[in-house]
Ligand SMILES: O=C(O)CCC(=O)C1=CC=C[C@@H](O)[C@@H]1C(=O)O
């Protein structure tokens with residue numbers, strides 16, 4: 001006997017969370033609950049505004065169709081589903097079958113969204129790999145270059161991950177590079193998507209010796225994982241990519257091409273973030289995932305995130321929006 005429920009959540013966000021052009025006041029998503037006999041599996045479906053192509057309503061409608069099929073013991077095709085739906089349902093199925101190992105990688109790359117001095121204090125308290133992520137491309141490229149240079153000077157063994165989200169023209173990207181001393185450039189583990197086009201980003205890597213990573217490019221229709229000069233990593237955001245199987249396949253392809261695969265968040269709740277930390281430990285055990293996004297929330301859901309004091313909402317407190 002199978003049964004299924006969809007719960008809806010709404011979590012308040014920190015006031016400063018801006019996604020591309022929009023302020024994100026509340027994070028909205030669905031929790032899928034699959035039951036088969038005594039076994040239960042949960043997953044999260046949370047399309048990210050401005051990043052996902054599907055809306056919340058479209059994701060919910062498709063999830064209902066697919067889950068009705070599952071309930072009737074029919075085959076599901078998750079590979080053609082919306083990425084957020086495919087990821088959430090595939091996680092719930094994996095949980096039901098005990099396929100997602102419990103061990104989690106909670107080492108995060110601290111995200112600098114405010115005062116750089118706070119991040120320096122945090123990193124100096126870190127044992128082991130000193131990895132940090134800084135958003136660039138929001139202010140003057142020159143300022144970004146000075147900040148990056150300052151971090152590398154302050155913490156010589158740092159491995160910075162920078163993310164420009166395709167905001168720079170080739171000239172702006174060069175302005176940034178000019179302020180990072182050549183001997184400091186190896187302190188940048190990678191710079192995600194420096195330029196508007198992948199071609200310009202590849203040229204930037206070649207001209208500056210600064211390694212780059214693909215994030216947005218991974219989600220383009222004709223993307224293929226391959227070794228390219230200056231490219232060292234691909235960022236995998238499962239909610240924007242698709243099923244667990246698809247994500248694991250990308251990780252394998254990245255490793256085969258000699259690239260690092262970084263599992264990263266799309267601002268899932270603490271519940272989804274925990275599943276991502278488990279996926280990261282399972283598939284990319286030696287890589288620090290990009291999951292430092294709990295700090296952007298004002299509340300947690302179902303599963304706590306380590307060292308987080310925020311109020312917790314349990315599954316039973318959520319509204320059931322659909323069931324079969
Ligand atoms: O990658 C990380 O370390 C954290 C996640 C992160 O930076 C992002 C998640 C989702 C949308 C964006 O705001 C941003 C990104 O552009 O990568």
Ligand SMILES: [Mg+2]
Pocket residue numbers: 163165192215216235
């Ligand atoms: Mg990015």
